[in-house]
Amino acid sequence: MASFIANDMRVGWVISHNGKRYSVTSITKVKPGKGGAFVQADLRDIDSGNKGGDRWRAEDKVEKLMVEDLECQYLYSDGTDAYFMNLMKFLAPEMMVRANFVEGHPVSITLPKTAIATIVETEPALKGQTATGSGGKPAILDNGVRVQVPVFVEQGERIVVNTETLEYVERAK
Secondary structure, three states, rough: OEEEHHHHHHOOOOEOOOOOOOOOEEEEOEEEEEEEEEEEEEEEEOOOOOEEEEEEEEEEEEEEEEOOOEEEEEEEEOOEEEEEEEOOOOOOOOOEEEEEOOOOOEEOOOOOOOOEEEEEEOOOOHHHHHHHHOOOOEEEEOOOEEEEEEEOOOOOOOEEOOOOOEEEEOOOO
């Protein structure tokens, strides 16, 4: 969360206001002839979808929330809700992950430090190249991640990758 003055508020921001999270849908800045300038904003409650509005003096503080755009895959709809999956690069079926819960609701997960992936594309090693003779070569993994691998690693091999740094660790055993 970051504090800004209300006069800096923009459409599309997500703010914390009166203990709720709102998306700013429109803004009107007013500078009357008498009195101080103010900002009028139309808001949509993130959790309930209810629409409303509020007004701030131009110099009042507004708490802007961090928003992250993620590509997600549509899974299914049950008639009321739609379900999507966050496409984390190394998330695999049956993988054990650490989940963080706030008041009984999951808010984030942490992947294991390393994961195994298969190289689907890389250049073959040239005759005479050694592991110490080069900084490596680019490779594309089965999950779409691009990494640098040693020259001796070939297409089709399974490797261990650090999920935080996206660096090659070793060949998978």
